[in-house]
Amino acid sequence: MFRNFWFSYKNILYRAILKKKYFTFLRKIFGTLFKFLRKFYLINFSPDIENLDKVEKNKFKNFNLDDLFINFNCDKGSYCVYDYEKKITHKYSVFYEKYLKKNKKKKLSVLELGSHEGKGIASFYFFFPNANFYGANINPFQMKYTSKRITELYVDVSCKEIVDNLANHINEDLDLIIDDASHNLKDILLALPILFRKLKQNGFYVIEDADQFKVYKELNPTNEKMTPIQILKNIKNNRKFSSKFLSKTDKDYLKKNIKNFYFEKGKSIVNGYNISDIVFLRKK
Ligand SMILES: C[S@@+](CC[C@H](N)C(=O)[O-])C[C@H]1O[C@@H](n2cnc3c(N)ncnc32)[C@H](O)[C@@H]1O
Secondary structure, three states, X not given: OHHHHHHHHHHHHHHHHHOOXXXXXXXXXXXXXHHHHHHHHHOOOOOOOEEHHHOOOOOOOOOOXXXXXXXXXXXXXXXXXXXXXXXXXXXXXXXXXXXXXXXXXXXXEEEEEOXXXXXXXXXXXXXXXXXXXXXXXXXXXXXXXXXXXXXXXXXXXXXXXXXXXXXXXXXXXEEEEEEXXXXXXXXHHHHHHHHHOOEEEEEEEEEEOOOOOOOOHHHOOOOOOOOHHHHXXXXXXXXXXXXXXXXHHHHHHHHHHEEEEEEXXXXXXXXXXXXXXXXXXXXX
């Protein structure tokens, strides 16, 4: 626990230095330390934090993954309830079931980038009853679930040094990595080659919301023509392409090491566009 706290604390401060925000750095030395101490204290007492290890074992026995996402109000399922209103969401559950169901009982190691309040991780906790989870987020104080099987870490997926540090900190290879963090084009392409190297053989790297750029233009501020999906399709079809966010070494590495590419579309529609692109990449 201390090692994880120290990793997050150190990297939050390091990020401020990298951004040359020296006043923020000084403020965070004490502010972030205080928040961590408060969190460790509250974890056992706060009614807002649920210990999943204490949930009755059979409570979700007959739930499929979509039922679990709905139960935890996670937008990976077919709907969420916001302000008492039911809203159709991505329905990625069918694809997770399709590609991962056969590994359900295995002792998987899973990393989710962009763990937020932990609704996705809480759902997977019951879907994969023997898995261990790393939830990594830019704000490590949002998580609403705790468990011996969940480790929370800080990450900023827009910063190469921090993603490298995360990869080095997690001292095991992973079976499943889910990128549900910023959804920014550049960040998706930054994290992919670094963390794909952390996958075990036959492991899956999943990119959620991989092409929302027509609707959310701020996720592609430099107006890149080549989206992550187009890049991956080019890699799959062995076509030449150039992207300023992937080095030649990374391109070659991905070409050599991705065994299967599965491009899927969920159900969420915004301004007439389906924004639910999800990609499953399987490692050789
Ligand atoms: C869509 S939410 C994730 C939802 C969550 N995965 C779930 O299943 O409920 C995206 C999360 O990514 C985090 N995020 C945004 N930018 C980030 C960054 N640069 N690095 C890491 N996390 C980031 C946000 O704080 C937010 O918590």
